[in-house]
Amino acid sequence: MDTLEAQVLQTVYGWDLWVLLASIVLIWLAESIWPIHPERTLMARVRHFGVNLSMWIGVIVVLSLMFGNVTQNAGLVSAHLGIGLFNLLEFPFWLKAVLGFVILDFGDFLFHRLSHNVRWMWLLHSVxxxxxxxxxxxxLRNHPLHFVVILACKIVVIVAFGIPFVVMILRDIAWLPLATLHHAAIRIPTRVDRALRHVFVTPSMHRLHHSPNAEYTNCNYGSVFSLWDRLYGSYRNPEEAPRQPYGLSALSAPSWQSFWGLLKMPFAARKLPNL
Ligand SMILES: [Zn+2]
Structure with a gap:
C-alpha cells in the first residue's frame, strides 16, 4: 500500500455507511417537499420506510455473522500476496482508483443483468x-442472501484485479448517493434528467426499470454510467415509455409487503407461474 493510498484509506474508512444514511435522510426530506406522489400520506410513507429498513437491518445481521470483514481482508490479502492484475503491474494509486471504479461499475451492471436472467438470482432480486x-x-430493500451473493462476486473481482479496498470504499461513497437518488420519489426537471442521462443513470431511467411490465423491467440495468446499457442494447429512453406503475404483479398483495413476506419471498414465490 503506497503512502497516498494509506492516507486516503485512513480518511475515508467508515464513511460509506454515513454517506448512505445521510443520503437517505436528505432525499426523504426532499420527497416531502417536492413529491412525485403527493397522494402518499406521511403515515403510509413511514410504514413503508419501516418495512424496507427492517430488511436492511436483516442484511446487516446476516452479513456480520457470515462475512465479518471478509471484503476488506480480500483487498488487503491480495495486496499482501501480490496477486491480482493491479498488484502485478506498476500502477499509480490514482489510476488504480479510476480503473477500479470503472471495473466495479461494469461488474455491477453484469451482476444486475444476471440477476434478471438466472432464475434463482431473480427470485432473490425480486424482493x-x-x-x-x-x-x-x-x-435498503434487498434479501440478505442476495447481498451475500453480491459480496461473494465482489470479492472474486477484487482478488482477480487486485482492486484495493480503499477504491471499493471510494466507489461506494460516490455511488451510494446516486443509487439512493435513483429510487427517489421527487420531481426532477426533465431537461436536467435528459442532460445527465448522456453519462449517468438517472432516476427516470431507473424508475422505468421498476415497472412490472417485463419489456421495461429488463432494461436500464446500470448503476453509475448509462454507457453499459447503451453498449449492450438494454437502454430504454424513459421519455418514450408511457408512465408505469411499480412493483411486480405476482408479488403486489399486502401479504408479500411485510418483513416476513419479503424474507420468505425467494422460496415461497418460486412456483408462481407469472414471476
Ligand atoms: Zn433489477
Whole structure:
C-alpha cells in the first residue's frame, strides 16, 4: 500500500455507511417537499420506510455473522500476496482508483443483468423489485442472501484485479448517493434528467426499470454510467415509455409487503407461474 493510498484509506474508512444514511435522510426530506406522489400520506410513507429498513437491518445481521470483514481482508490479502492484475503491474494509486471504479461499475451492471436472467438470482432480486411504492428507502430493500451473493462476486473481482479496498470504499461513497437518488420519489426537471442521462443513470431511467411490465423491467440495468446499457442494447429512453406503475404483479398483495413476506419471498414465490 503506497503512502497516498494509506492516507486516503485512513480518511475515508467508515464513511460509506454515513454517506448512505445521510443520503437517505436528505432525499426523504426532499420527497416531502417536492413529491412525485403527493397522494402518499406521511403515515403510509413511514410504514413503508419501516418495512424496507427492517430488511436492511436483516442484511446487516446476516452479513456480520457470515462475512465479518471478509471484503476488506480480500483487498488487503491480495495486496499482501501480490496477486491480482493491479498488484502485478506498476500502477499509480490514482489510476488504480479510476480503473477500479470503472471495473466495479461494469461488474455491477453484469451482476444486475444476471440477476434478471438466472432464475434463482431473480427470485432473490425480486424482493427489491416487489416494492410497489418506490422511494428513497427502496435502496435498503434487498434479501440478505442476495447481498451475500453480491459480496461473494465482489470479492472474486477484487482478488482477480487486485482492486484495493480503499477504491471499493471510494466507489461506494460516490455511488451510494446516486443509487439512493435513483429510487427517489421527487420531481426532477426533465431537461436536467435528459442532460445527465448522456453519462449517468438517472432516476427516470431507473424508475422505468421498476415497472412490472417485463419489456421495461429488463432494461436500464446500470448503476453509475448509462454507457453499459447503451453498449449492450438494454437502454430504454424513459421519455418514450408511457408512465408505469411499480412493483411486480405476482408479488403486489399486502401479504408479500411485510418483513416476513419479503424474507420468505425467494422460496415461497418460486412456483408462481407469472414471476
Ligand atoms: Zn433489477
Amino acid at each position: 427489491h423489485h416487489s416494492d410497489t411504492q418506490i422511494d428513497t428507502s427502496t435502496i
